[in-house]
Amino acid sequence: MSLIADEIIQFSSVLRIAYNLLTGRNYLKRKKFREKEILVAVTLPFSDLPFAAGTIPVFPIRMHQFEISQYLTYLGSASSIFGWNTVSNFLGFIRNLGINEVSKIVDNIIEDVIDIINKKYNEMYDIGIENGISSDFCYGLKSLIGMHVTKGSNVNACFNVTIRCSAYNKYLESLKAINQGPKQIWVDIPPRNIGNAIELLTENISTALNEFEKLTGNNVTDNDLRNHFKIGNQVKRSYKNIIYDISASDFYPCNPATFSEIMALLSITFQDYNSNAARYRDNIVSLEKEMRERIRKGIGMDVSKMPRIFVTPMFGGWEPKSHEIIYELGGRALYADWELLKLLEEIPTGPHTNPSEEYARFLMRATETGIGCDNEKLTDSYLRMASDLNADGLIFFQLFGCHSISNCYTMLREKVRRELEIPITAITFNKIGENVEQVKTRLGAFMEMFK
Amino acid sequence: MDDSSLLSEFTLFLKEKKQEGIKVIAYLAHDNIPEELIDAAGFFPLRLIFGGNDELMDASHDFLPPSTCAFAQSCIGLFSVKPNDYKFLEMVDYIIVSNHCVSDICVSEIISKYFNIPRLNFYVSYTINENSLKYFKLELQDFRNQLEVIIDRKISDDDIHNSILKFNNFKKKFLEINELEMLGSEKLKLIHKSMLFGPDFLHDLENLIQKVKNAPQSVSNTSKDVLLTGCSIFINDNMIDLIEEGGGNIVFFDTWIGNHYYSQIIESNLIDRENDPLDVLVLRFKNNIYGDHSVPDFLEQKVSFIQKYFENYKKNKGRKLGVINHIIKFCDHISLMSSFLKETLQEKGIQVLNVERDYSRANRGQLSTRIEAYLEMMK
Numbered sequence: 137m138s139l140i141a142d143e144i145i146q147f148s149s150v151l152r153i154a155y156n157l158l159t160g161r162n163y164l165k166r167k168k169f170r171e172k173e174i175l176v177a178v179t180l181p182f183s184d185l186p187f188a189a190g191t192i193p194v195f196p197i198r199m200h201q202f203e204i205s206q207y208l209t210y211l212g213s214a215s216s217i218f219g220w221n222t223v224s225n226f227l228g229f230i231r232n233l234g235i236n237e238v239s240k241i242v243d244n245i246i247e248d249v250i251d252i253i254n255k256k257y258n259e260m261y262d263i264g265i266e267n268g269i270s271s272d273f274c275y276g277l278k279s280l281i282g283m284h285v286t287k288g289s290n291v292n293a294c295f296n297v298t299i300r301c302s303a304y305n306k307y308l309e310s311l312k313a314i315n316q317g318p319k320q321i322w323v324d325i326p327p328r329n330i331g332n333a334i335e336l337l338t339e340n341i342s343t344a345l346n347e348f349e350k351l352t353g354n355n356v357t358d359n360d361l362r363n364h365f366k367i368g369n370q371v372k373r374s375y376k377n378i379i380y381d382i383s384a385s386d387f388y389p390c391n392p393a394t395f396s397e398i399m400a401l402l403s404i405t406f407q408d409y410n411s412n413a414a415r416y417r418d419n420i421v422s423l424e425k426e427m428r429e430r431i432r433k434g435i436g437m438d439v440s441k442m443p444r445i446f447v448t449p450m451f452g453g454w455e456p457k458s459h460e461i462i463y464e465l466g467g468r469a470l471y472a473d474w475e476l477l478k479l480l481e482e483i484p485t486g487p488h489t490n491p492s493e494e495y496a497r498f499l500m501r502a503t504e505t506g507i508g509c510d511n512e513k514l515t516d517s518y519l520r521m522a523s524d525l526n527a528d529g530l531i532f533f534q535l536f537g538c539h540s541i542s543n544c545y546t547m548l549r550e551k552v553r554r555e556l557e558i559p560i561t562a563i564t565f566n567k568i569g570e571n572v573e574q575v576k577t578r579l580g581a582f583m584e585m586f587k
Numbered sequence: 588m589d590d591s592s593l594l595s596e597f598t599l600f601l602k603e604k605k606q607e608g609i610k611v612i613a614y615l616a617h618d619n620i621p622e623e624l625i626d627a628a629g630f631f632p633l634r635l636i637f638g639g640n641d642e643l644m645d646a647s648h649d650f651l652p653p654s655t656c657a658f659a660q661s662c663i664g665l666f667s668v669k670p671n672d673y674k675f676l677e678m679v680d681y682i683i684v685s686n687h688c689v690s691d692i693c694v695s696e697i698i699s700k701y702f703n704i705p706r707l708n709f710y711v712s713y714t715i716n717e718n719s720l721k722y723f724k725l726e727l728q729d730f731r732n733q734l735e736v737i738i739d740r741k742i743s744d745d746d747i748h749n750s751i752l753k754f755n756n757f758k759k760k761f762l763e764i765n766e767l768e769m770l771g772s773e774k775l776k777l778i779h780k781s782m783l784f785g786p787d788f789l790h791d792l793e794n795l796i797q798k799v800k801n802a803p804q805s806v807s808n809t810s811k812d813v814l815l816t817g818c819s820i821f822i823n824d825n826m827i828d829l830i831e832e833g834g835g836n837i838v839f840f841d842t843w844i845g846n847h848y849y850s851q852i853i854e855s856n857l858i859d860r861e862n863d864p865l866d867v868l869v870l871r872f873k874n875n876i877y878g879d880h881s882v883p884d885f886l887e888q889k890v891s892f893i894q895k896y897f898e899n900y901k902k903n904k905g906r907k908l909g910v911i912n913h914i915i916k917f918c919d920h921i922s923l924m925s926s927f928l929k930e931t932l933q934e935k936g937i938q939v940l941n942v943e944r945d946y947s948r949a950n951r952g953q954l955s956t957r958i959e960a961y962l963e964m965m966k
Contacts, residue, residue, distance in 0.1 A: 267926075268926030268927070268930075269923065269926070270922050270923070270925070270926075270943070272654065272916065272917050272922060273922070273923065277923075296883070298712075298713040298714070298882065300686065300689055300692070301689050301919075302686075302687075302688035302689045302690075302880075302919040302920060303689070303919035303923055305713050305882050306882065306885075306919055306920055306923040306924060307923060308882060308883070309882040309883045309884075309885060309886065309924070310886075310923060310924065310927055312883065313886060313927040313931070320883060322714060322882075322883065324712055324713055324714040324718070324719060326712055326719075326722045326725075327686055327711070327712065328708070328710050328726075330725050330726070330729050331725035331728070331729070332721075332725070333722060333725060336718045336721055336722055339718055340718055509686070509692070509710060510684060510692050510696050511692070511693055511696055512696065512700075534652060536652075536654050537654050537917070538654075539654075539655055539656065539688075539689050539690050539693070539917065539919060540689045542652055542654075543651050543652065543655060543689075543690070543693040544693070545652070546649070546650050546651070546697075547697075547700070564652075
């Protein structure tokens with residue numbers, strides 16, 4: 137995987153995002169103990185209200201110590217003195233000089249990032265099962281339970297947003313049984329946008345904000361909400377630009393496996409913005425710029441002959457070797473889960489808007505037209521996304537124990553074949569690394585169709 | 588438990604309904620569906636409360652992965668295979684797509700789409716609070732509109748009131764089944780029949796209850812009393828046989844079909860014709876605190892209810908009570924909370940057996956052993 141690592145080093149913003157993800161524990165400890173900030177556990181990309189309320193949202197896995205290379209730590213320290221760009225350029229310069237040892241070290245640092253995170257996910261999965269969750273549940277839920285069992289007591293509150301997945305909602309309820317300390321703050325999204333459902337959701341959001349106010353002792357003003365939404369919108373804009381302008385284009389700023397690796401990193405980190413919205417915004421904006429700059433200079437790879445394979449869903453667990461295998465088989469894997477679920481929609485921030493209501497509209501849109509209140513809607517989302525990405529094929533990860541999304545596959549397969557007329561296949565998934573050979577075989581057979 | 592005669596009786600009953608021009612609306616029988624509205628609009632509400640077997644589960648795999656709730660799989664299997672006992676399913680005119688759990692959505696949607704049964708929508712919020720009650724009313728209004736479009740007339744408030752009274756009275760009688768001195772399997776047969784036939788069964792139910800009251804059926808003194816919680820034991824499921832063969836006797840059904848249903852009785856003085864009848868149905872939803880759909884207090888309510896029942900039972904009957912938590916494999920609600928429920932109840936000195944199973948014949952031996960071992964331990 138050295139090629140992938142070689143490519144990533146060209147993007148200092150990726151290094152920063154990866155570094156911030158892996159070193160979350162120290163950052164959060166500092167925030168909690170030195171700066172007396174309030175930590176709030178979040179899952180899925182629902183960090184907007186905690187940010188606006190002045191708390192620190194955290195996707196719980198980030199409270200863990202990761203086995204990161206000491207070199208990344210040195211890199212982080214050096215960057216705090218010299219700046220990330222300087223460090224990145226310096227490393228690139230050394231590598232270009234052919235000092236292999238340094239180049240190898242740098243390669244190792246980067247290639248380890250996704251592997252390290254996934255190893256930790258698997259560890260959480262095992263802890264989840266050891267602590268009583270039935271092995272019949274999906275990878276995501278088992279891992280989330282593991283995260284809360286191990287680190288959930290460190291947060292001051294859990295922010296719980298109901299979605300259509302009943303297992304997920306029950307998992308949210310179980311959090312107070314796992315750790316009795318943290319306050320539970322809920323937003324219940326009405327299942328459908330009928331009557332004055334938006335008004336009710338707006339009130340639910342206001343109630344949640346009141347709970348945040350009690351937690352922090354500070355008022356959350358409309359401007360607090362708008363200011364955070366502005367940052368969130370910038371993040372979403374860059375994220376969308378990367379998805380549509382770059383991942384769907386014919387020239388990539390790096391090889392496609394690297395590109396997928398970056399997209400996977402964004403998918404994970406988008407949930408809590410690495411606990412610092414402004415820093416994350418700066419990084420993703422600069423990532424987009426770096427990509428565009430490389431494309432402008434003609435640095436990268438012509439991928440016009442490589443079929444676009446839309447790989448989804450991956451947010452609840454997927455085999456991360458897939459994109460590398462697809463690349464080796466001559467294709468490119470596209471990841472766009474959050475956009476598919478309509479969670480990259482911008483939230484209006486005009487001075488005369490009611491930000492709570494705008495957030496309610498955002499959540500309702502995601503519920504109604506993204507994840508959908510039934511499989512008819514959900515499958516439409518997959519179709520829309522595959523079509524928007526101009527995908528040549530679709531790989532659907534069918535998670536063992538997922539009753540919400542995986543169950544739509546039969547309907548999706550029919551629709552894709554009928555309406556898009558592109559190949560589609562399902563790959564069953566239980567745990568990272570468990571069935572890589574089987575995944576290879578399935579992908580091999582699938583990619584044959586494009587030859 | 589062979590329920591062929593019940594099903595054949597029900598087939599005749601439904602045929603008669605159809606001959607009277609009554610249309611049938613089916614739904615996965617969760618406890619928040621407004622059956623009173625269905626009745627008021629002149630339809631027959633058919634609860635899908637049928638257990639499964641290997642064949643039915645297998646038949647669903649064309650539509651769903653095997654890691655789906657066994658009950659949900661079987662519901663699809665029933666529409667796909669249409670076994671002889673279930674030919675009455677051909678009489679279903681509409682199916683309600685609802686979100687008791689996500690499998691409810693998927694299954695009802697599949698039944699509608701692949702077996703050409705028009706769908707009606709009825710969704711429920713996950714929490715119970717002031718706003719979710721308001722939302723519930725929106726869904727009721729929407730559901731009423733959907734029904735009115737089909738029948739091409741308005742459903743009067745009076746008709747809804749009458750149906751509310753009818754179902755409420757039925758539930759009050761239904762509640763009495765609980766206190767009857769009879770074997771659990773016999774009780775369950777009564778519960779099944781009541782749930783399937785609905786208020787049409789009221790007259791027979793009254794007679795049967797009176798009959799048992801006059802001549803209580805003897806239950807072996809050596810059998811162990813059990814409260815069944817978690818997933819329901821549906822029609823044509825042998826689970827209760829396994830419990831009774833192992834030496835247990837279910838004295839209370841704290842499930843979908845059972846306590847969750849009749850605990851929604853509304854006090855008569857609250858059913859006021861001057862008020863909007865939909866508000867009464869909202870009240871019923873509000874009172875449904877034991878249903879497993881809701882978060883975040885389901886576990887607390889469940890523990891508190893079982894604890895109270897357990898203590899009263901010990902005090903009044905002087906007998907020990909076991910708790911069997913019945914988990915149908917891949918059930919989101921019951922399975923996820925099962926370890927927490929068991930742990931919390933055991934901390935309170937209540938022994939709990941979590942029994943997880945699907946409808947396959949192969950696991951019968953293993954289930955028997957586990958149930959027997961648990962009941963032995965209760966000595």
